[in-house]
Amino acid sequence: xxxxxxxxxxxxxxxxxxxxxAAPALAGSxxxxxxxxxxxxxxxxxxxxxxxxxxxxxxxxGLALGFPLEADRTLEVVWTxxxxxxxxxxxxxxxxxxxxxxxxxxxxxxxxxxxxxxxVSGTLGFTVVSPEQAGFDREALFGGTxxxxxxxxxxxxxxxxxxxxxxxxxxxxxxxxxxxxxxxxLAYSGxxxxxxxxxxxxxWSL
Numbered sequence: 001x002x003x004x005x006x007x008x009x010x011x012x013x014x015x016x017x018x019x020x021x022a023a024p025a026l027a028g029s030x031x032x033x034x035x036x037x038x039x040x041x042x043x044x045x046x047x048x049x050x051x052x053x054x055x056x057x058x059x060x061x062g063l064a065l066g067f068p069l070e071a072d073r074t075l076e077v078v079w080t081x082x083x084x085x086x087x088x089x090x091x092x093x094x095x096x097x098x099x100x101x102x103x104x105x106x107x108x109x110x111x112x113x114x115x116x117x118x119x120v121s122g123t124l125g126f127t128v129v130s131p132e133q134a135g136f137d138r139e140a141l142f143g144g145t146x147x148x149x150x151x152x153x154x155x156x157x158x159x160x161x162x163x164x165x166x167x168x169x170x171x172x173x174x175x176x177x178x179x180x181x182x183x184x185x186l187a188y189s190g191x192x193x194x195x196x197x198x199x200x201x202x203x204w205s206l
Contacts, residue, residue, distance in 0.1 A: 030206055031066035031074065033161055037199035039082045039100075044177065044186040044193075046093055052189060055084045055098065060197060062102075072110045078123055078145070079103045080197065086186060096178055096186060097132035102167060104145055117151040117159075127169045127193075129178070136180040141169040141192060151203070159203040169193040 042055035062080030069075055080102050088095040104123025112118060123145045130138040147165020154160060171177075171188035178186040 029068060031064075031068070031203050032206060033064040033066065033201045033203040035062045035064060035080065035161070035199045035201035036060070037197060039080075039084070039167070039195055039197045041195040042084070042193045043189045044086055045189045046089065047177065047184040047187050048093065049089070051089060051093075053086050053089065053093075053186065055086050055193075055195075058082060058084050060199070062199075064201070064203075066108070066203075069107075071113065073107060074110075075105075075107045076121070076123070077103070077105050080199070093185070098178070099130040099132060100127055101130070102127040102143075102145070102169075106145070110151070115153065117153070118148070119151060120148045121163065121165060122146045127167070129169075131178050131180075135182065136178055136185075139176070139179075141171060143167070143169040143192065145197075147197075149199075157205045159205075161199070161201045161203050163199045163201075165197050165199070167195040167197055169195075 037060050038057065039060040040057035044053045044055065045051070046053050060080050060082040062078065064076050064078045066074040066076045082100045084098050084100060086096045086098065102125065104125030106121065106123030108119045108121045110117045110119040125144065126140045126142050128138055128140050145165045145167050147163055149161065149163030152160040152162075169192045171192040177184045177188050
């Protein structure tokens with residue numbers, strides 16, 4: 001994996017861990033969730049042929065750091081990561097491996113405190129698109145997530161979390177695609193990239 005991808009994830013983890021250190025002063029308690037799941041969707045346009053090229057579905061993982069505001073509301077910082085591939089084409093375009101790191105700030109709203117706690121979630125932030133091949137530049141795309149799911153308490157301090165969400169990355173301004181010194185191999189299709197992500201995790205209240 002390219003160094004730039006490692007740097008991107010390290011910075012995001014530092015943000016989450018830094019907030020975790022500050023949590024006692026901010027809210028008195030916080031919730032840490034380890035997430036794993038599956039991410040699918042996302043289309044690019046071949047820069048040479050204008051052919052649509054799909055990002056392969058694949059596993060994703062991440063962390064969520066939550067700060068309870070009220071009994072039914074939580075402020076959250078959420079990071080998820082996917083390692084994906086845009087397959088090659090019959091015209092001879094080579095496959096492109098991409099790391100997608102999404103970091104957002106938002107929250108959840110729950111409307112039940114029973115054995116099953118449904119919730120809606122949303123964040124605003126950015127996704128760093130990092131090509132694994134040498135010579136290409138990483139790019140940060142503004143966007144957000146919107147989803148919902150359910151939390152299932154298994155002990156006073158541990159919950160199971162199941163969630164589905166849409167992930168939107170907007171290709172605005174100077175956003176070009178997967179580009180480097182030799183030009184672009186992929187361009188963003190339309191206004192950007194839209195994906196679906198399905199996650200499950202374990203949350204600890206600390």
